[in-house]
Amino acid sequence: xxxxDRRLAVLRAIVEDxxxxxxxxxxxxxxxxxxxxxxxxTVRNDMAVLEEEGLIxxxxxSAGRIPTDKGYRLFVDRLTRxxxxxxxxxxAIASFLEGAHDLDDVINRSVRLLAQLTQQVAIVQYxxxxxxxxRHIEVVALTPSRLLLxxxxxxxxxxxxxxxxxxxxxDDDVADLRSRLNRAAMGERITDAVSALAALPxxxxxxxxxxxxxxxxxxxxxxNHRSDERVVVGGTANLARFGEGFESAIKPMLEALEEHVxxxxxxxxxxxxxxxxxxxxxxxxxxxxxxxxxxxxGYGPFDEPVGSLGIxxxxxxxxxxxMAAVRAVARYVSTILDESRS
Amino acid sequence: xxxxDRRLAVLRAIVEDxxxxxxxxxxxxxxxxxxxxxxxxTVRNDMAVLEEEGLIxxxxxSAGRIPTDKGYRLFVDRLTRxxxxxxxxxxAIASFLEGAHDLDDVINRSVRLLAQLTQQVAIVQYxxxxxxxxRHIEVVALTPSRLLLxxxxxxxxxxxxxxxxxxxxxDDDVADLRSRLNRAAMGERITDAVSALAALPxxxxxxxxxxxxxxxxxxxxxxNHRSDERVVVGGTANLARFGEGFESAIKPMLEALEEHVxxxxxxxxxxxxxxxxxxxxxxxxxxxxxxxxxxxxGYGPFDEPVGSLGIxxxxxxxxxxxMAAVRAVARYVSTILDESRS
DNA sequence: ATTGGCACTCGGGAAAGTTGAGTGCCAAGG
DNA sequence: CCTTGGCACTCAACTTTCCCGAGTGCCAAT
Numbered sequence: 001x002x003x004x005d006r007r008l009a010v011l012r013a014i015v016e017d018x019x020x021x022x023x024x025x026x027x028x029x030x031x032x033x034x035x036x037x038x039x040x041x042t043v044r045n046d047m048a049v050l051e052e053e054g055l056i057x058x059x060x061x062s063a064g065r066i067p068t069d070k071g072y073r074l075f076v077d078r079l080t081r082x083x084x085x086x087x088x089x090x091x092a093i094a095s096f097l098e099g100a101h102d103l104d105d106v107i108n109r110s111v112r113l114l115a116q117l118t119q120q121v122a123i124v125q126y127x128x129x130x131x132x133x134x135r136h137i138e139v140v141a142l143t144p145s146r147l148l149l150x151x152x153x154x155x156x157x158x159x160x161x162x163x164x165x166x167x168x169x170x171d172d173d174v175a176d177l178r179s180r181l182n183r184a185a186m187g188e189r190i191t192d193a194v195s196a197l198a199a200l201p202x203x204x205x206x207x208x209x210x211x212x213x214x215x216x217x218x219x220x221x222x223x224n225h226r227s228d229e230r231v232v233v234g235g236t237a238n239l240a241r242f243g244e245g246f247e248s249a250i251k252p253m254l255e256a257l258e259e260h261v262x263x264x265x266x267x268x269x270x271x272x273x274x275x276x277x278x279x280x281x282x283x284x285x286x287x288x289x290x291x292x293x294x295x296x297x298g299y300g301p302f303d304e305p306v307g308s309l310g311i312x313x314x315x316x317x318x319x320x321x322x323m324a325a326v327r328a329v330a331r332y333v334s335t336i337l338d339e340s341r342s
Numbered sequence: 343x344x345x346x347d348r349r350l351a352v353l354r355a356i357v358e359d360x361x362x363x364x365x366x367x368x369x370x371x372x373x374x375x376x377x378x379x380x381x382x383x384t385v386r387n388d389m390a391v392l393e394e395e396g397l398i399x400x401x402x403x404s405a406g407r408i409p410t411d412k413g414y415r416l417f418v419d420r421l422t423r424x425x426x427x428x429x430x431x432x433x434a435i436a437s438f439l440e441g442a443h444d445l446d447d448v449i450n451r452s453v454r455l456l457a458q459l460t461q462q463v464a465i466v467q468y469x470x471x472x473x474x475x476x477r478h479i480e481v482v483a484l485t486p487s488r489l490l491l492x493x494x495x496x497x498x499x500x501x502x503x504x505x506x507x508x509x510x511x512x513d514d515d516v517a518d519l520r521s522r523l524n525r526a527a528m529g530e531r532i533t534d535a536v537s538a539l540a541a542l543p544x545x546x547x548x549x550x551x552x553x554x555x556x557x558x559x560x561x562x563x564x565x566n567h568r569s570d571e572r573v574v575v576g577g578t579a580n581l582a583r584f585g586e587g588f589e590s591a592i593k594p595m596l597e598a599l600e601e602h603v604x605x606x607x608x609x610x611x612x613x614x615x616x617x618x619x620x621x622x623x624x625x626x627x628x629x630x631x632x633x634x635x636x637x638x639x640g641y642g643p644f645d646e647p648v649g650s651l652g653i654x655x656x657x658x659x660x661x662x663x664x665m666a667a668v669r670a671v672a673r674y675v676s677t678i679l680d681e682s683r684s
Numbered sequence: 685a686t687t688g689g690c691a692c693t694c695g696g697g698a699a700a701g702t703t704g705a706g707t708g709c710c711a712a713g714g
Numbered sequence: 715c716c717t718t719g720g721c722a723c724t725c726a727a728c729t730t731t732c733c734c735g736a737g738t739g740c741c742a743a744t
Contacts, residue, residue: 003716026706041718044707062706062725102502136482140494150492150500152482158492158502160444236578237600240593247589251582258579345685368737383687386738404694404737686744693738702729707722714717 007046009036011055012079014047015067019318024064069281069315072293076278076319083320085328089117097332103127103157107232110309110333115235117325120313121253123263123296126230127157127306127337129222134185134193137218139178144168147214151221153190159221165210177214190222231263235311242314249314252288257312262286267308270296273330276323281315291315295322299330301338309333349388351378353397354421356389357409361660366406411623411657414635418620418661425662427670431459439674445469445499449574452651452675457577459667462655463595465605465638468572469499469648469679471564476527476535479560481520486510489556493563495532501563507552519556532564573605577653584656591656594630599654604628609650612638615672618665623657633657637664641672643680651675 013034017025027040027047036043047065050056055071058064067075085093096113100106107124114122138150145168151159169177184200185193197215236257239250256262266284270277276297282290295317296310310326355376359367369382369389378385389407392398397413400406409417427435438455442448449466456464480492487510493501511519526542527535539557578599581592598604608626612619618639624632637659638652652668 024706028706039718040706041720042716045717048708058707060724060726062704062723064706101504135484136490138480138482138492140478140480142477148478148494150480150494152490152492158500160500162444234600237593237596240596247582251579254579254582258576366737370737381687382737383689384685387686390739400738402693402695404692404735406737688743689741691738691740693736695736696734698731698733700729700731703727705724705726707724709722710720712718712720714715 003046006036006038007050008074008079009034010043010046011050011067011071012075014050014056014065015071015075015079018066019316022316024059024066026064029064066316069283072280072315072319073283076280076323080320080323082324082327085324090328093117093328093332097329097336100336106333106336108234110329111232111234114309114311114325114329115238117329118311118313118318118322119235119238119241120311120317120322121236121238121257122234122309122311123267124232124234124309124333125264125267125307126232127153127300129153129157129159129190131189131300131304131306132157133187133189135187137178137181137185139174139181139214141169141171141174144170147174149214149218149221151218161217161221163214163217165213167210169210173210177211180211181214181218185218194219194222231260231267233257233263238313246291246314249291252286253292253312256286256289266294266312267296267310270308270310271298271305273298273300273302273305273334276327277310278319278323293317293319295319295326297326297330299333299337301334306337345388348378348380349392350416350421351376352385352388353392353409353413354417356392356398356407357414357417357421360408361658364658366401366408368406371406408658411625414622414657414661415625418622418665422662422665424666424669427666432670435459435670435674439678442678448675448678450576452671453574453576456651456653456667456671457580459671460653460655460660460664461577461580461583462653462659462664463578463580463599464576464651464653465609466574466576466651466675467606467609467649468574469642471495471499471501471532473531473642473646473648474499475529475531477529479520479523479527481516481523481556483511483513483516486512489516491556491560491563493560503559503563505556505559507555509552511552515552519553522553523556523560527560536561536564573602573609575599575605580655588633588656591633594628595634595654598628598631608636608654609638609652612650612652613640613647615640615642615644615647615676618669619652620661620665635659635661637661637668639668639672641675641679643676648679 013030014025017030017033027043030043031038031040047056051065054068055074056065057068059066093113097106097109100109107126111122111124132153135154136152138152140148140150142148145165147163147165149161149163180200184196188196197218200211200215239253242250269279276295279294281293284294291314292312293315294310294312296308298305298308300306309330311322355372356367359372359375369385372385373380373382389398393407396410397416398407399410401408435455439448439451442451449468453464453466474495476493477496478494480494482490482492484490487507489505489507491503491505522542526538530538539560542553542557581595584592611621618637621636623635626636633656634654635657636652636654638650640647640650642648651672653664
């Protein structure tokens with residue numbers, strides 16, 4: 001139907017205006033700002049229908065309409081044409097990220113960049129251990145009975161563990177241990193490395209104490225959930241900008257941002273690098289965040305995502321813009337990581 | 343003079359009440375809540391004097407008094423008796439921090455702890471590189487021409503650097519390099535290690551390219567300012583609690599918290615572990631933070647501080663409590679670090 | 685020096701009034 | 715059957731006015 005189309009156009013207009021002005025939008029203002037080719041009265045009729053469908057609502061009787069969560073949902077699902085980044089923006093992104101060398105740098109720059117592009121709070125997850133492969137295991141004897149294990153992964157991540165041994169090792173023991181560990185685990189995926197390592201002690205058939213202790217510690221480091229939970233947050237100052245009636249939501253936001261577990265859960269839904277996932281308001285599991293939305297995606301080689309990144313902001317946000325920015329940054333991060341892996 | 347003493351008592355009472363109630367305190371309320379043994383009229387006279395001295399002020403003519411920055415200053419300098427932590431608190435701190443193993447853990451737990459104890463925003467700086475000694479340098483060949491340098495320091499910090507070489511190295515070359523580097527730098531302080539390393543290439547008199555590249559990279563890692571700038575922030579959610587008229591200050595706060603350089607500058611004044619430094623309001627260099635105070639101290643062995651930690655909050659804060667908490671946490675962190683260094 | 689008394693100030697909350705954007709509905713016109 | 719201009723109605727939010735009472739400064743008495 002022709003009417004159906006126009007109603008959607010009206011919805012889109014409402015969303016766009018509301019996002020831009022932060023104020024309920026009325027029929028008159030709508031026809032003025034968008035050339036809809038119909039009169040306010042007609043728009044009012046359409047609005048009535050949209051309201052019946054639960055896509056928009058009025059804060060109070062004599063006010064304009066604002067989109068509901070459902071309205072935003074429909075908007076992002078069907079009415080959003082991803083606006084490509086301007087070439088200036090592309091260049092800015094590229095040059096900003098290319099200055100980075102080590103992993104920390106890439107991650108930190110990404111958060112800042114994303115926060116700046118979207119003017120929202122940005123979240124970037126460190127590459128998960130699960131997907132990466134072991135590049136090297138270093139064993140350093142701090143004292144004869146105290147070892148520092150350094151685990152170097154393909155993504156550039158470095159994990160460290162201290163092990164206290166009940167016996168003293170000679171330098172040769174250490175060198176032997178190192179080479180055995182590396183022979184078993186190098187190049188393997190974490191999961192495979194874990195099993196390969198687990199098989200080690202028996203294989204060698206020595207007095208298993210030191211080796212098994214070391215292995216246990218390594219396995220622990222590899223399956224360490226805490227490390228998998230590493231995320232970096234940036235652009236918190238943008239929270240203040242939300243202001244104007246959003247104050248009540250700011251506290252739960254700040255709390256969530258400190259709870260990295262929560263953040264990971266929010267990001268967790270979006271692992272595929274090929275899609276940008278949007279969670280709107282109360283769609284998520286957290287009551288307190290019912291007025292915030294999350295725009296996220298995965299990064300890494302697209303058949304094998306290694307992490308997620310995204311932004312968090314009020315439900316009233318610029319979805320097309322955010323989605324474009326999130327996607328763009330994710331792509332660049334993917335490329336950079338890929339280069340450094342070569 | 344006897345009057346002098348009472349006036350100070352009045353100032354203390356004003357500070358305490360204002361901190362507790364967040365509201366300007368009047369003469370009548372004062373005598374009711376504190377047994378000063380004098381009448382409101384007398385207190386009013388004292389107040390007039392205090393106001394003349396610039397220690398207190400009235401927001402508007404017919405209101406109670408609030409302390410000025412100068413008033414707080416005098417309060418913390420002369421009227422604060424550090425209240426010791428309760429033994430329950432001590433135990434809580436100890437058990438909370440003792441669960442930590444690696445350095446990251448200690449730092450992260452400390453921030454949380456400090457934020458929780460003070461109900462303010464907490465900042466903890468990573469141990470500076472400058473003071474630590476080199477424990478081990480690991481060289482890993484990722485490809486024949488690509489080295490990963492891992493620098494392990496006495497504080498448990500691990501720095502990594504990638505080096506691209508114009509030539510290819512054999513495993514023996516790498517092993518040789520590693521042992522030479524370690525012989526030169528191990529056990530040295532960063533500063534000494536830098537010079538020792540710088541002397542290396544000539545000493546050996548080889549075609550200096552790979553070695554000097556590696557050395558340059560190591561030196562860079564050691565003098566890396568970015569790493570020295572590492573700070574962790576926690577308890578941001580407490581910002582929301584400040585609320586009620588403090589909203590205008592919340593944005594600059596959030597901004598400052600993202601600018602780690604700023605934070606370091608704030609902490610930088612307080613490096614000695616034996617003193618707790620307090621910066622009140624406009625005493626600091628940042629215009630925007632004129633309504634916030636910093637309570638900080640150094641940690642580490644007291645003759646050789648390795649880092650600082652502290653809290654940031656509104657000028658209207660519980661100074662005695664904050665100072666006690668900051669000091670307590672700094673002490674525990676010092677102990678823990680000391681143990682793990684043994 | 686301290687204190688009770690007293691006139692004065694003034695921020696801020698309650699009550700009342702005003703405005704105008706926005707709505708829903710209806711009847712007329714394509 | 716959809717669109718449109720007209721119209722009466724609603725109600726949040728702003729402005730104005732009013733009032734109260736906490737708090738002050740000053741003074742005269744002790």
